Amino acid sequence: MKRSFIREILESIDENTISFAGGLPSEKLFPREDLKTATMKIFDNPKAFQYGLSNGITELREKIAARYTKEGFPTNKNNILITTGSQQAMYILAKFYESKDITIEEPSYLGAMNIFRLNHLKMHGIKLEDDGINIEGFKKSFKNTKLAYIIPDFQNPSATTYSDKKREEIAKIVEEEDGILIEDSPYSELYFDKKNISISSKIPKKSFHLGSFSKTLVPSLRIGWIRADEDLIKSLLIIKESIDLHSCGISQYILNEYLEDEVKYENHLQDIRDDYEKKANFFCEQLDKYLPEFKYQKPKGGMFLYGNLEGVDSFALVQKCIEKKVVYVPGNQFYIDKIPNGEIRFNYTHSSFEQIEKGIKLIKSCL
Amino acid sequence: MKRSFIREILESIDENTISFAGGLPSEKLFPREDLKTATMKIFDNPKAFQYGLSNGITELREKIAARYTKEGFPTNKNNILITTGSQQAMYILAKFYESKDITIEEPSYLGAMNIFRLNHLKMHGIKLEDDGINIEGFKKSFKNTKLAYIIPDFQNPSATTYSDKKREEIAKIVEEEDGILIEDSPYSELYFDKKNISISSKIPKKSFHLGSFSKTLVPSLRIGWIRADEDLIKSLLIIKESIDLHSCGISQYILNEYLEDEVKYENHLQDIRDDYEKKANFFCEQLDKYLPEFKYQKPKGGMFLYGNLEGVDSFALVQKCIEKKVVYVPGNQFYIDKIPNGEIRFNYTHSSFEQIEKGIKLIKSCL
CATH class of the missing domain: 3.40.640.10 (Type I PLP-dependent aspartate aminotransferase-like (Major domain))
Structure with missing residues (x-):
């Protein structure tokens, strides 16, 4: 049995690769100070x-x-x-x-x-x-x-x-x-x-x-x-x-x-929602601008954006993308029999706005 | 399939029961201050x-x-x-x-x-x-x-x-x-x-x-x-x-x-060894004094003391012991077919000296 594509990718790509692959939350939103305060109390x-x-x-x-x-x-x-x-x-x-x-x-x-x-x-x-x-x-x-x-x-x-x-x-x-x-x-x-x-x-x-x-x-x-x-x-x-x-x-x-502190947690959740919505909107704008052939439904929440590059084998494409230092998860990975298709999953929560724009342009250049 | 005897015991006994059952390390030896110092650095x-x-x-x-x-x-x-x-x-x-x-x-x-x-x-x-x-x-x-x-x-x-x-x-x-x-x-x-x-x-x-x-x-x-x-x-x-x-x-x-800090960890390990050796020695003394019919080999390390009460069903005995607020693990639990025998496992690391003495006396009273 093969290991998860995502886990293997996470372990093999270098830090210069723009990754839309993992389901990583944004580190900037980690409430480290509040967690530190909480942690101090357990000792x-x-x-x-x-x-x-x-x-x-x-x-x-x-x-x-x-x-x-x-x-x-x-x-x-x-x-x-x-x-x-x-x-x-x-x-x-x-x-x-x-x-x-x-x-x-x-x-x-x-x-x-x-x-x-x-x-x-x-x-x-x-x-x-x-x-x-x-x-x-x-x-x-x-x-x-x-x-x-x-x-x-x-x-x-x-x-x-x-x-x-x-x-x-x-x-x-x-x-x-x-x-x-x-x-x-x-x-x-x-x-x-x-x-x-x-x-x-x-x-x-x-x-x-x-x-x-x-x-x-x-x-x-x-x-x-x-x-x-x-x-x-x-x-x-x-x-x-x-x-x-x-x-x-x-x-x-x-x-x-x-x-x-329930209120603190609720405020934190709202911060994540606001930030991720901005990221999702930006990701959609960049896709429409640089990769208009990619057809998708605009997300209403969560961490992913999913769609289809018709006539493209997204599994073959990702190998080229990795060489150009950008990566996503090809859709066939999410099917039981893994037959290649044109589907792609993008994670939009972890990359910066700059990386999102650059990454989408890089994917376009691999087509 | 049954759950582990020890885990079930751990979840069912009250805090007034003297437990020689679990494999619990001594809480007094937890290096909480040093762990706190280490924890501060990760944030x-x-x-x-x-x-x-x-x-x-x-x-x-x-x-x-x-x-x-x-x-x-x-x-x-x-x-x-x-x-x-x-x-x-x-x-x-x-x-x-x-x-x-x-x-x-x-x-x-x-x-x-x-x-x-x-x-x-x-x-x-x-x-x-x-x-x-x-x-x-x-x-x-x-x-x-x-x-x-x-x-x-x-x-x-x-x-x-x-x-x-x-x-x-x-x-x-x-x-x-x-x-x-x-x-x-x-x-x-x-x-x-x-x-x-x-x-x-x-x-x-x-x-x-x-x-x-x-x-x-x-x-x-x-x-x-x-x-x-x-x-x-x-x-x-x-x-x-x-x-x-x-x-x-x-x-x-x-x-x-x-x-x-390797030296700190080595010193900590030596503290545990010293403490547990004292506890093991004390446990043996109390057994020899109050429960001389229990035959065992003196431990050279670890957390347990194991032996045999000849002619006793230690699984039946532990039910009586639990009522008297003391508990150990009967030996049959450690065998594939779990046929009752006279064997007993005592954990000596977690209880206080006072509890050890009292617990052994209580077991004796159940015989």
Whole structure:
């Protein structure tokens, strides 16, 4: 099995290469001073340095639960399992459903697809349309699999956001078929207009809702979570504790201190949204100016911009681009069979305005 | 599949229970001030908060490698994979050798056995004797499995340390059979007299050597590592990145700063050794005084004391003990088939002198 294209790229490109490849948040937005203040507070507490509970520290689970409840999705600490990034959340679930069949969107998140392969799940890809997964295809597939993995908010890679109608339809199908939905939601806070209602909130006993602080605070904390019915959470603990006993205690206590001030966190989230919206708009302008043959939908949030260079093999093109010191992820990586196509995923959050303009011009020069 | 007895106990007992059960290091020895000083230094570095490399940060891998080299086991950064505790190191290896047969000691580390079960490995237990695994049994088993998992230094649970002769014999068998040895070594620094030579250093291309900062610094950092041949390390990366992309960056950068001062770390290790030796001696004295029917070998390092209450079912006994507010791990937990016996593992590092005396008296009262 091959490693992830993105992870390999991240490890092989030099610092002079303009990268639209990774899903890196902007370092300028890391609230380092506030995190430092929070960190200073944990050193008086010996418990922050000892082994802890497998499901995570109680105070942090309470805070995460409270955010759900505030949004109208009643949740308590026993519905939350802290994980080592939402990557691990996905790994735990894939291990839990080892060797099962699973319905996924196409294109889908590369990391999840690798996890599913590693845990012998058989993926059934259903076409993702502009307003969410094709419902007819989903219904037919889900009847057999009874298990689905989707990213309804600013999807990775396509930036697609599900319509309210499709959210309702998905919930209804999962309920009727008595199946399970894995709703991956690392980007839901990064909206430009409004926050969407999670599908999981409509089917709380039949869903796993995955969240992360990697995109809203800093990735290196490696803290994500699973929100699910208490019995479902309990059934995952044996896997969680086998993998790493518990997630980093230092990170959990830092986060717990940081989140004491809700207003500060909300302001920080708004700063990210404003900054990313500006970046997205600029990226679109530069594309329209220098690469008008690239067809895409303008993102409404998240970190990615996705589209198509018709008649071009974007996988072949990226090899040329790497030589010219610019890189993106070719669309074929996000499909189960990886047949080359003209699709491209651009990350717009990490590069500077200058790099964005220069990078797009460089891509054009490779055509 | 059942969860780990120790993890469940840890989550269910109240704070008034004297616990000899977990493998908890002493909180009094956590170098919190020095860790705080190290932590202060990471906040100027944005890289410490961004996504990082799957194998871990370069500087930390170099420092770990240098410690091996200094001890006469030539190692460079590419031989090191940073893991989320050595628990994850074991998980990664179990996933890598999924569904294979594996030779293990009996008794063995409960957490590893659970990981092997979860990843469908078939365990073949070989009797652990006072100077290490029974060589004849090991040789016969390894001829078939070509894969073994052992803990040669102050073993968990038995505190057994392999003789130099048995170390040589194991290395010879692994070499001759062209197999692989997984050498788990979280306690090797916690010696009272001398550090043992790792078996892996004799067979560097046929071994995985597992280390951890959980027992020597603080567990909540969740940082361990695998030392192996570069090609073997590379073959593990797909699994490592699938599980959590990379281990906590905050922890890695804190550790990297802390380890800048080698002398400080060496002094700290000596403090732990001195403290634990005192605790071990005291535990032995109290056992001899209040529970003379418990037969054991005096530990030479590590965190555990292991022995036998002949004619007693230690699993039945622990249920009574829990009611009286004292707990240990019954020996049957460390065997593949878990048939009750009279064996008991005591952790001596975490309780106070007062608690040790009181706890042993309470156990006696349950007999």
